[in-house]
Structures are given as C-alpha cells and as structure tokens.
Amino acid sequence: MGRVTSIEWGAIGWGIVLGLGAWMIVGAVPRLSRPRLVERIAPHLQDVSAGARAIVRRRAAEPSGALRELLRPLFDLAVVIVSRLGATEQRIERRLRIAGVTETVDQYRRRVAAVALAGVGVGLLLAAVLWALGRTGLESLLPATVVLVALIMPEVRLRARSRRRRRMIEQELPVVLELMSLALTAGESVRNAVSRLAGQSNGVVGEALRAAVARTAAGIPLSTALTTSASAVDSAEYARVVDQLVLTLDRGAPVAEVLRAQAGDARQSEKRRLVEEAGRREVVMMVPLVFVILPLSVAFAVFPGIFVIDAGLP
DSSP, X not given: OOXXXXXXXXXXXXXXXXXXXXXXXXXXXXXXXXXXXXXXXXXXXXXXXXXXXXXXXXXXXXXXXXXXXXXXXHHHHHHHHHHHHSOOHHHHHHHHHHHTOOSOHHHHHHHHHHHHHHHHHHHHHHHHHHHHHTOOSGGGGHHHHHHHHHHHHHXXXXXXXXHHHHHHHHHHHHHHHHHHHHHHHTTOOHXXXXXXXXXXXXHHHHHHHHHHHHHHHTTOOHHHHHHHHHHHHTOHHHHHHHHHHHHHHHHOOOOHHHHHHHHHHHHHHHHHHHHHHHHHHHHHHHHHIIIIIHHHXXXXXXXXXXXXXXXXXX
C-alpha cells in the first residue's frame, strides 16, 4: 500500500467538511431535528429555572442542531469520564467558590469535557499530519502533550484565579480594616460600619461585605452572614476579622483597637510577601542572564580569536 499524498489528504479533509455541512443542512429540516422533551419544556419554565433559560439560549445561539446531536453521545461520555476521574463535587464547589466563579459544578465539568474533547481533536489532527509526514521521533509525543495540556488547563486556570483572588484580599484588607476601625471609633455600630464599607469598597472584600449585607436584608443575622462570607472567601486574615466582628455582635466586646492592630499586622504581612516575591523575581531574572546573555557574550568574545586561529592570520 502506497503512502497517502497531500492531495489525497486534502480530498479526505474536504470530504469530511462537505459531509458535515450536508448533515447540518439535512438536520435543519424540522422533521429530522425533533427536539428532546427537556428542550420542548424549557421555554415554559424560563421564569423559574436557570437551567431552562440556559437551554433556550443555547438553542437560539446554536443553529447547528444536527452536529450537536451527532456529538452529544461523545460529549456526555466525556462528562462522565471527567466526573469520575476528577475531584469530588464538594471539592470542585469549594474551589469555584474560592475563585469567585459563578458557574455550577455541572457547568464546570461540561466545560472541562469540552476543552478535553477539543484537545483530543487537535491531538488526533496533529498525529495524522505527523504520520503523513513520516515523523516518528520525538514529534510523535506532541499529540499526547496537547491532550494532557487540554485536560489539566481548566484546573490550572482555576487554581491561578484562586491565588490571584487571595492576593487581592491580602492587599485590600488593611485599608478596609482601618476604615472600619475609624467608623467604629466614631461611634457607629458594627452593622452600620459594615453597611457603609460594603457600599464604598470595591474589590473582593467589598463584594464579600455586600453579599453579607444582602443576606441581612433577607432576614439572616449579620453574624451568620459574615461567617458565610468568610467561608466563601476562604482567607485566614478575613476569617480573623469576621471572628472579631461576630464576637463584638454576640458579646459587645471592644473591637476598634483590635481591628487597628490587625490592620498593622496585615500591612506587615503584605510587606513580607512583597520582599519574598521580589527575591523570587530576582532569581527568575537571573535565568535569561545566565543562559542567554552570558553565553552570547562569551561567544562574541571567543569567536574572533577562533576565526583568526583558523585563518592562520598573524
């Protein structure tokens, strides 16, 4: 059997594209694109169900119903595999809450499955191209690498977002603590101070305080709302502040001086973190200096002498 030429590969690719296009056109015919029961019920439940609204939006934004139905079994299988091999539902929900992501666990798993399937498709395409070119060396590991990166990329991005959100909390907390201590020293109650800061603060801490104030408007006690916001933020510094505020609400303990001291401790902790980050950045800056600039400098210094010796010039 002879090797497949590039023209034949192009013909195969165009045939696949034309076949999918024809399938989509045929699937657009109403008799052949009969919706499922959940898709027929969804328009009537938009007012009470977020899932129904998502189904209606998806059907309106995706006219390629035939292609979606064709890939649905494969996608559902990928979702099942991701749910079995990945973390538990409670752990994923906690990570999403810490990262400030509003999507549900099911939506996150479906997104991971979609990215994984895209990686598998790109990997298979690269494998076919490398096989057609006759590459059997280290290049053959490229498709597997693409699939692996596609599998771990959503988790890496989620953890990076969690770390970035935690750093933002550490940067915002000293200012919020000082403002709250000033409000309490001026004679305001804890509830009024929290409401004032929630309306004037931006960032992650401001969002957490606004969520707590919104819960109190729904009838939940302020101490419970603050504790819930601390569990959602998952920051040790913010949790200590919430503990002090809850103690003040429950027992009437003085808290202004304690918050001011915590603000000073938070600033010192932020300074230490900046010094440690500067040290790490300094080490990273040495990498291009040692492995790029220094070898080039040595090459520029040695090459003229080697050229003179090879040429036999006096």
